[in-house]
Amino acid sequence: MNRRDDRLTFERSVPGRRGLGVPAPGVPEQEPLPGELRRAAPPGLPELSQAEVVRYYVGLGRLNYSIETGMYPLGSCTMKYNPKANDEVAGLSGFAGAHPLQPDELSQGVLEALWELQEALKALTGMAEATLCPAAGAQGELTGMLMVRAWHRGRGEDERRRKVLVPDSAHGTNPATAAMCGYQVVAVPTDPAGNMDMDGLRAALGDDVAGLMLTLPNTLGLWEQHILEIADAVHGAGALLYGDGANFNAIAGHVRPGDLGFDAMHVNVHKTFSTPHGGGGPGAGPVCCAAALAPFLPDPHIERRDGRLVRVRPERSIGRVGPGPGSVGVLLRAAAYLRTLGLDGIREMSAAAVLNANYLRVRLAATYDQPYDRPCMHEAVFSARALRRQGVRALDVAKRLIDYGFHPPTMYFPLIVEEALMIEPTESETKESLDAFAKAMHAIADEAATEPELLHDAPHDAPVGRLDEALAARRPVLRWTPEQSVVPAG
Numbered sequence: 001m002n003r004r005d006d007r008l009t010f011e012r013s014v015p016g017r018r019g020l021g022v023p024a025p026g027v028p029e030q031e032p033l034p035g036e037l038r039r040a041a042p043p044g045l046p047e048l049s050q051a052e053v054v055r056y057y058v059g060l061g062r063l064n065y066s067i068e069t070g071m072y073p074l075g076s077c078t079m080k081y082n083p084k085a086n087d088e089v090a091g092l093s094g095f096a097g098a099h100p101l102q103p104d105e106l107s108q109g110v111l112e113a114l115w116e117l118q119e120a121l122k123a124l125t126g127m128a129e130a131t132l133c134p135a136a137g138a139q140g141e142l143t144g145m146l147m148v149r150a151w152h153r154g155r156g157e158d159e160r161r162r163k164v165l166v167p168d169s170a171h172g173t174n175p176a177t178a179a180m181c182g183y184q185v186v187a188v189p190t191d192p193a194g195n196m197d198m199d200g201l202r203a204a205l206g207d208d209v210a211g212l213m214l215t216l217p218n219t220l221g222l223w224e225q226h227i228l229e230i231a232d233a234v235h236g237a238g239a240l241l242y243g244d245g246a247n248f249n250a251i252a253g254h255v256r257p258g259d260l261g262f263d264a265m266h267v268n269v270h271k272t273f274s275t276p277h278g279g280g281g282p283g284a285g286p287v288c289c290a291a292a293l294a295p296f297l298p299d300p301h302i303e304r305r306d307g308r309l310v311r312v313r314p315e316r317s318i319g320r321v322g323p324g325p326g327s328v329g330v331l332l333r334a335a336a337y338l339r340t341l342g343l344d345g346i347r348e349m350s351a352a353a354v355l356n357a358n359y360l361r362v363r364l365a366a367t368y369d370q371p372y373d374r375p376c377m378h379e380a381v382f383s384a385r386a387l388r389r390q391g392v393r394a395l396d397v398a399k400r401l402i403d404y405g406f407h408p409p410t411m412y413f414p415l416i417v418e419e420a421l422m423i424e425p426t427e428s429e430t431k432e433s434l435d436a437f438a439k440a441m442h443a444i445a446d447e448a449a450t451e452p453e454l455l456h457d458a459p460h461d462a463p464v465g466r467l468d469e470a471l472a473a474r475r476p477v478l479r480w481t482p483e484q485s486v487v488p489a490g
């Protein structure tokens with residue numbers, strides 16, 4: 001293999017080199033722009049041949065780790081393989097070429113595909129209605145909780161119900177959503193078995209509570225064993241139960257959250273239904289809801305009227321949460337995935353995800369602590385606290401995994417687990433890849449005992465070593481500034 005060339009395109013530039021030919025214009029030449037609108041000097045773009053440009057970008061791509069290069073056990077995020085058929089469907093010209101402002105009469109095909117997805121989500125969640133508008137799980141939460149607030153307002157109870165309950169194991173978006181909706185966030189503790197603490201819940205419930213936001217299975221990867229009691233207690237207090245559907249891939253096709261008492265929930269289609277994600281978007285976070293909340297759904301809502309599909313503004317809508325009926329390209333991928341698998345396939349998908357996680361849970365049990373010792377759902381949460389004796393932390397284990405060719409798991413989440421390592425293999429992995437991952441995790445635990453320095457400096461074989469992540473997030477350098485420009489000034 002060639003030695004890596006780290007120079008940027010600007011640094012590779014050679015004056016006069018060209019990578020493309022511009023055809024002669026097919027229209028008459030126009031008057032030049034007035035002088036004051038013209039650049040005084042050429043823009044100083046890099047000058048390279050086509051082969052150099054291709055090699056530059058392919059080289060950058062090879063530095064990346066992705067689900068297409070290896071296992072990506074990032075708990076909660078559900079980094080499963082995205083079948084290529086999904087992309088092909090979304091790329092069909094009738095779909096990809098449709099304009100969001102095209103009238104309904106000319107959009108029946110794309111609306112039909114979206115409507116079918118809406119119906120499938122309703123069937124899988126056991127809820128009366130659904131919206132495809134929200135552009136992410138987090139925005140789905142915001143949409144759902146704004147609908148919850150509108151429902152209380154409609155009953156004249158909004159003034160009084162100022163609190164939203166959130167388990168102490170929750171994803172950060174839950175309290176953030178409640179706060180954005182103007183609520184006071186109250187944390188509910190977790191009991192020693194990893195369930196919601198029922199006494200804690202009862203103590204927090206009252207006529208000042210608007211709702212409880214709950215992830216099922218919870219963010220410890222565990223089935224919430226008191227879910228029916230929880231739903232009764234919440235409803236008994238006049239509040240609503242909101243579901244964070246990020247972990248729906250553990251139960252889809254087996255349990256319908258609507259049957260358990262959830263009043264609304266979002267579905268992270270980029271997790272459960274295999275649409276691409278990472279890097280901040282684009283995403284989609286449809287919300288399903290009970291009939292009582294349907295009048296508050298965002299605008300536009302896709303409905304069938306006299307055999308035609310139309311986009312309408314529901315009667316007491318919370319308004320718009322985005323420019324159109326949702327991230328259509330992402331939603332179509334989810335629709336294709338659902339169509340390909342069917343209900344039986346979805347059932348198999350979630351069963352395999354749970355089986356894979358439990359396989360790793362048992363294989364790693366001797367080496368890594370399990371804070372809650374019971375079968376898990378689609379992800380297994382470990383604690384690296386035992387390695388602290390050797391001065392090794394969860395972060396070191398995660399970084400060392402990179403040298404072994406694996407993407408690190410989620411670290412330090414949920415917050416209530418000390419030195420947390422949250423591993424979600426997903427159903428995409430074979431037994432061989434799970435075994436290879438377990439072997440790497442065991443080897444790292446051995447290294448922690450014998451050569452802990454090896455872990456402190458990891459990764460050793462990655463394109464870049466240990467980074468200052470706080471600085472990288474706070475002061476990212478997003479723009480190349482020439483120290484000494486190789487591009488001629490004019």
Ligand SMILES: *Cc1c(COP(=O)(O)O)cnc(C)c1O
Binds near residue numbers: 076138139174246285
């Ligand atoms: C991913 C995730 C979210 C947020 O979803 P996005 O689609 O990333 O906005 C919320 N809660 C949990 C438990 C998650 O894993």
